[in-house]
Each structure stands twice: as C-alpha cells, then as structure tokens.
Amino acid sequence: MLSAQERAHVAQVWDLIAGHEAAFGAELLLRLFTVYPSTKTYFKHLGVCPDEAQLLTHGQRVLEAVGVAVQHTDHLRAALSPLADLHAQVLRVDPANFPQLIQCFHVMLASHLQGEFTVQMQAAWDKFLTEVAVVLTEKYR
Amino acid sequence: MDAGQVEKAQSLGLLTGTDSLCPAVLFSPLRLLVVYPWTQRFFQSFGDLSSADAIMGNSKVKAHGKKVLNSFSDGLKNIDDLKGAFAKLSELHCDKLHVDPENFRLLGNVLVCVLAHHFGHEFNPQVQAAFQKVVAGVANALAHKYH
Numbered sequence: 438m439l440s441a442q443e444r445a446h447v448a449q450v451w452d453l454i455a456g457h458e459a460a461f462g463a464e465l466l467l468r469l470f471t472v473y474p475s476t477k478t479y480f481k482h483l484g485v486c487p488d489e490a491q492l493l494t495h496g497q498r499v500l501e502a503v504g505v506a507v508q509h510t511d512h513l514r515a516a517l518s519p520l521a522d523l524h525a526q527v528l529r530v531d532p533a534n535f536p537q538l539i540q541c542f543h544v545m546l547a548s549h550l551q552g553e554f555t556v557q558m559q560a561a562w563d564k565f566l567t568e569v570a571v572v573l574t575e576k577y578r
Numbered sequence: 579m580d581a582g583q584v585e586k587a588q589s590l591g592l593l594t595g596t597d598s599l600c601p602a603v604l605f606s607p608l609r610l611l612v613v614y615p616w617t618q619r620f621f622q623s624f625g626d627l628s629s630a631d632a633i634m635g636n637s638k639v640k641a642h643g644k645k646v647l648n649s650f651s652d653g654l655k656n657i658d659d660l661k662g663a664f665a666k667l668s669e670l671h672c673d674k675l676h677v678d679p680e681n682f683r684l685l686g687n688v689l690v691c692v693l694a695h696h697f698g699h700e701f702n703p704q705v706q707a708a709f710q711k712v713v714a715g716v717a718n719a720l721a722h723k724y725h
Binding site: 471472473540543549551552557 | 612687696697
C-alpha cells in the first residue's frame with residue numbers, strides 16, 4: 438500500500454523514464470543478464486547473446502508493463518491480472534528473480550539520473566516494484 | 579573474482595583506506611535505513627530516525643556507517659580470502675550483534691547503487707557485475723561463521 442507521498446515519488450521516477458521505455462528496458466535486461474546470468478534461462482528465445490534489437494523489443498515490453506502499473510498503483514491486481522496469469526501459467530519465473538531485476542532497475546536509474554534519483558524516490562520505487570512482483574507471482578499456487 | 583574484475587573494482591578506487599574512501603560511499607548505510615526501514619531495528623539508540631531527512635543527517639549513523647565501510651574496505655584487501663578476512667566480524671555479528679545475514683546483502687546492494695549514483699555512465703553492466711560479485715562475497719563471508 439503506497440502512501441500519497443510514495444505515489445508521487447513513483448510518478449516522479451516514471452516521468453524521468455517515460456518516452457524512453459525501449460532504451461531503459463534494453464539496458465535493464467542487459468544488466469540483469471550480465472550481473473545475474475542465471476536469469477537468462479527465462480529468455481531462451483533471445484539466444485545465448487541477445488542482440489540489441491531483441492533487447493530493445495523485449496525491454497520496451499517490460500517497461501511498458503511497468504508504465505501500466507504506475508498508472509494503476511491503486512488497483513495493481515486488476516491492471517496486471519493478464520500479466521499475472523501469463524507469469525503463473527506460462528512464464529513461471531521463480532519469485533527469487535524479481536529482487537534481482539529490481540536491484541538492476543535501481544542501479545540503472547542511479548547511474549543515469551544520479552542526484553535526480555533521490556533516496557526517497559528509491560525507497561518508493563523499491564516498495565512499488567516489490568508490490569508489482571508480489572502481484573505477478575501471487576497466482577503461482 | 580577473476581583478475582579483470584578485481585582490476586575494475588580497484589580502478590574505481592574503492593579498495594583504499596579511510597581517507598581515500600570515495601565520500602559518496604559513506605552514504606550507503608544511511609540510504610539502507612531509508613530504503614529498507616526495518617534495518618533501523620539495530621539502531622534504536624541512535625537518535626532521530628523518524629524521516630529520510632532525519633536519517634540522512636544523523637551523525638551517529640554516519641559515524642557508524644564509516645566504521646562499517648572501513649571494515650569493508652579493509653577486508654577487501656584480502657579479496658582472495660574473504661572468509662578468513664571477515665571471520666572474526668562474522669562471529670561478532672552472529673554471537674553478539676544478532677544481525678540477520680540478509681542485512682549484509684541489502685547493504686551490499688545499496689552500496690552498489692551509491693557507486694552507480696557516483697560514477698554515472700561509467701558504472702556499466704560489466705562494472706556492476708564485478709561489484710555485485712564483490713559485495714556478495716563479503717556478505718557470504720560475514721555469514722560464514724553463523725551457527
């Protein structure tokens with residue numbers, strides 16, 4: 438449950454990303470695969486060394502979904518229900534991987550935005566993404 | 579860690595003594611308490627932790643943070659034997675301080691974020707990977723003597 442202040446911080450973070458979903462998404466995936474190579478097991482279709490075009494395409498998809506979540510922080514379950522179904526029935530990404538993705542997100546934002554990505558924004562963004570991860574994995578059983 | 583990764587870690591100036599510790603790094607423990615507020619449980623006697631601003635300005639936390647990071651960088655001088663380097667500290671954290679090792683992983687992650695803040699675009703995926711390995715190694719070493 439995000440407070441009003443936290444929702445404001447989440448919106449602030451999203452404003453800094455919006456319009457660049459493909460680029461940020463691609464970098465997010467590249468960091469994830471480089472830092473946590475076991476996560477590549479969920480992306481066999483991208484091959485052993487995904488090329489830039491593949492990262493941009495898939496990265497955009499991931500970040501657009503985050504954008505949907507940002508617009509619906511009040512009712513994440515409803516907004517992300519189809520994605521939750523997909524993760525439960527098809528993708529079945531082990532829940533332990535989501536904190537790794539979230540860490541890469543923070544590092545990416547910190548390296549791009551530096552001082553603009555304040556500690557309050559990081560705290561709110563972490564809480565928000567953790568909630569998204571819970572919603573995406575709660576239909577698993 | 580392989581030689582290339584150690585080089586990358588060293589080149590970013592983290593593996594140095596107190597005076598040359600990148601000042602930005604000193605903010606990591608403060609940020610830990612803001613981003614993961616349950617970690618404040620170890621610092622009840624440290625004064626005002628009621629808001630992000632209070633935490634970031636808290637001199638007791640900052641001083642303790644400096645102590646923690648000095649131990650971190652001292653231990654890293656023995657990067658080939660982290661378990662040996664952190665053995666005593668591991669016993670202390672288990673037997674006296676009763677700190678869940680998950681906290682070491684959280685601090686490591688926050689430290690990596692602070693480095694990313696500081697170094698910006700230079701902190702590319704490969705550099706992040708090297709540092710995540712280093713902080714994971716330290717976290718494991720600190721957890722090693724738990725029983």
